[in-house]
Amino acid sequence: MASLVIHGRPASAGLAAGPQMRLAASDAVSGSRTPHADSDKELADLRAAIEAVTSRLRSLTARADPHGAEIIGFQIALAEDEELCEPIFAAIRQGVAADEAWRGAMDDEIETYEGSQNDYFRARASDLKDLRDQVLAYLFGVTAPEALPSGAVIVGKDLSPSRFLSVDWTRGSAIVLTEGSATSHVAMLARARGVPMIVGLQGSIPVDAKDILVDAVDGKVIVAPTDADRQKFHRRMECDAAERVAIERSAHRPAVTRDGVSVAVSINVAGLAELDKLNPDVCDGVGLVRTELLFADECAQPTENSQYSAYCRILNWAAGRPVVVRTLDAGGDKPIEGLTIDGERNPFLGVRGVRLSLARPAPFRVQLRALARAAVHGNLKVMVPMVTVPAEMEAVRSLFHEEVQSLKQAGVEATVPPLGMMIEVPAAAIAPDAFKADFFSIGSNDLTQYVTAAGRDNEAVSALADSLNPAVLRLIASVVRYAESAGIGTSLCGDAAADPDMLPRLLACGLRSVSVGIASVARVKAAIAKIDLSA
Amino acid sequence: MSHAVAIGSARLINETGLHARPSVKLTQLAKSFHGHIELAISPDGPWINAKSPVKVMSFQAETGMSLYFRATGEGASDAIAAMVALVERNFGEGNPRGADGDSHG
Numbered sequence: 022m023a024s025l026v027i028h029g030r031p032a033s034a035g036l037a038a039g040p041q042m043r044l045a046a047s048d049a050v051s052g053s054r055t056p057h058a059d060s061d062k063e064l065a066d067l068r069a070a071i072e073a074v075t076s077r078l079r080s081l082t083a084r085a086d087p088h089g090a091e092i093i094g095f096q097i098a099l100a101e102d103e104e105l106c107e108p109i110f111a112a113i114r115q116g117v118a119a120d121e122a123w124r125g126a127m128d129d130e131i132e133t134y135e136g137s138q139n140d141y142f143r144a145r146a147s148d149l150k151d152l153r154d155q156v157l158a159y160l161f162g163v164t165a166p167e168a169l170p171s172g173a174v175i176v177g178k179d180l181s182p183s184r185f186l187s188v189d190w191t192r193g194s195a196i197v198l199t200e201g202s203a204t205s206h207v208a209m210l211a212r213a214r215g216v217p218m219i220v221g222l223q224g225s226i227p228v229d230a231k232d233i234l235v236d237a238v239d240g241k242v243i244v245a246p247t248d249a250d251r252q253k254f255h256r257r258m259e260c261d262a263a264e265r266v267a268i269e270r271s272a273h274r275p276a277v278t279r280d281g282v283s284v285a286v287s288i289n290v291a292g293l294a295e296l297d298k299l300n301p302d303v304c305d306g307v308g309l310v311r312t313e314l315l316f317a318d319e320c321a322q323p324t325e326n327s328q329y330s331a332y333c334r335i336l337n338w339a340a341g342r343p344v345v346v347r348t349l350d351a352g353g354d355k356p357i358e359g360l361t362i363d364g365e366r367n368p369f370l371g372v373r374g375v376r377l378s379l380a381r382p383a384p385f386r387v388q389l390r391a392l393a394r395a396a397v398h399g400n401l402k403v404m405v406p407m408v409t410v411p412a413e414m415e416a417v418r419s420l421f422h423e424e425v426q427s428l429k430q431a432g433v434e435a436t437v438p439p440l441g442m443m444i445e446v447p448a449a450a451i452a453p454d455a456f457k458a459d460f461f462s463i464g465s466n467d468l469t470q471y472v473t474a475a476g477r478d479n480e481a482v483s484a485l486a487d488s489l490n491p492a493v494l495r496l497i498a499s500v501v502r503y504a505e506s507a508g509i510g511t512s513l514c515g516d517a518a519a520d521p522d523m524l525p526r527l528l529a530c531g532l533r534s535v536s537v538g539i540a541s542v543a544r545v546k547a548a549i550a551k552i553d554l555s556a
Numbered sequence: 557m558s559h560a561v562a563i564g565s566a567r568l569i570n571e572t573g574l575h576a577r578p579s580v581k582l583t584q585l586a587k588s589f590h591g592h593i594e595l596a597i598s599p600d601g602p603w604i605n606a607k608s609p610v611k612v613m614s615f616q617a618e619t620g621m622s623l624y625f626r627a628t629g630e631g632a633s634d635a636i637a638a639m640v641a642l643v644e645r646n647f648g649e650g651n652p653r654g655a656d657g658d659s660h661g
Binding site: 091092094095098099102103104105130133137139141142145148356358359363 | 569571572573575576577580583584605609610611613614616618619
């Protein structure tokens with residue numbers, strides 16, 4: 022018998038093989054039970070079910086990461102909510118069956134959430150459904166959630182976070198869902214735990230299929246594999262395991278291509294806590310400090326001193342390696358209370374990045390002062406986001422000089438650091454020679470979304486927002502070429518640098534410096550070692 | 557003393573609004589107070605039980621909105637001060653955004 026290949030979207034990359042384990046999601050809740058004639062007993066059954074479910078949830082919080090714990094904490098709080106439970110208990114006392122009363126009240130709540138205008142609240146409906154079904158399953162005497170075996174490939178419509186957490190994932194398993202989304206809580210949990218996961222499977226896996234091969238790298242499932250399929254897949258799994266070892270080994274070595282070309286690999290930093298456990302010798306520096314996240318840590322905008330000490334901490338950690346700090350890049354998909362402009366029709370094309378900094382110069386001057394003071398203590402560089410016209414760079418430079426002068430007059434040590442710009446607006450990418458900048462940093466995420474006119478906040482156009490689009494690659498190559506001829510250093514920060522398909526092309530464009538998320542550093546270095554630019 | 561009434565208000569600065577985690581924190585704090593404590597999103601009400609996550613979440617309060625509290629019973633003013641402080645320090649949340657890796661650039 023020939024094997025059957027069904028495609029889907031990878032939500033957590035990896036390879037796994039195992040027996041199919043179907044989630045009997047709806048069976049548990051459509052079951053039936055005979056209610057007790059005595060309403061007190063009926064009430065006691067429901068209370069016992071709620072108690073059993075909350076205590077199981079509580080035991081799950083211990084293994085959950087902060088995200089999972091939030092969801093489970095919410096479910097526990099609901100189950101213990103008197104305002105929710107009292108009317109249900111009252112109905113049971115009036116003679117309504119426990120399951121009916123519980124289901125009815127929960128369905129009302131779920132309906133309210135499903136009708137919400139707000140994405141966040143709408144997404145909570147699934148957490149309520151999960152709680153509803155767990156209690157019902159207990160009432161019907163089904164204790165399925167504990168019974169999910171490890172080693173199996175879990176197949177179903179969708180998977181709740183609490184069920185994910187109830188599985189022992191230490192033995193290789195995978196998740197295949199016909200619905201689900203890569204941005205769901207479960208997908209985040211799966212990525213954090215390294216569990217391969219495919220969502221939006223375009224077809225159904227036959228119920229009687231036993232062995233399944235899950236390729237959550239390319240996004241496909243092989244059902245009823247032939248011996249040849251199986252051998253090929255296991256070879257890939259072995260390569261994958263070997264690659265992991267190689268990746269570990271590459272982490273602390275400089276990145277060099279197979280033909281001996283050195284590539285600087287720096288890290289993107291969003292919070293100081295990320296650096297605490299990290300050895301600086303894994304990278305060639307910090308290619309991007311997202312200062313908006315320092316801002317988000319505080320209720321009010323951070324003071325000059327708190328920013329100064331944050332920048333000094335990063336410089337100190339980097340121990341002489343370059344640290345590129347991006348000035349506040351608020352707006353777009355990163356609003357900051359009291360600073361960004363609310364209600365813009367199209368925030369990605371609105372007052373964001375340097376546009377906002379120049380529109381609200383007071384907090385910007387505070388940041389420049391903190392940067393100028395920190396620049397005395399290490400290899401600090403500053404870059405400006407969303408630059409569209411040369412006048413913006415000139416405005417930033419003159420503000421910088423003004424602040425440095427006023428600091429020096431007050432007897433405070435300060436200096437104007439090298440000032441570079443992000444290349445992410447097509448106007449800058451097309452005519453980089455028009456700008457005066459000490460260095461360039463290509464922001465591949467925004468450049469791609471603007472060149473392809475496909476918003477990165479819109480799942481429906483995510484396939485269009487592809488950095489491999491020849492127009493994006495050509496622009497990157499032309500920026501790198503110009504920068505080289507003008508003696509301006511160029512780096513690239515953004516997801517493209519961590520994309521194994523993009524990386525060889527970026528290096529082929531002449532790029533010799535990238536900055537990636539901390540989690541990707543080792544993988545990117547290992548990938549660079551395999552690239553042969555002379556081939 | 558037992559009929560003391562206290563009121564207070566604070567503005568939500570949490571980016572995603574009064575979502576699950578802050579709602580749970582808010583109700584847990586409210587429960588630590590023995591008297592009645594109520595919440596509204598307008599000074600004229602409607603008022604709901606601030607100890608109930610279901611009711612608190614039902615406001616679907618978004619960032620920038622003001623929360624109003626009123627409490628009766630012993631320790632009412634302390635309870636209000638604690639509730640207002642919780643909202644003002646953003647429910648003790650660090651960074652509510654960007655938790656899932658390096659998607660900005």
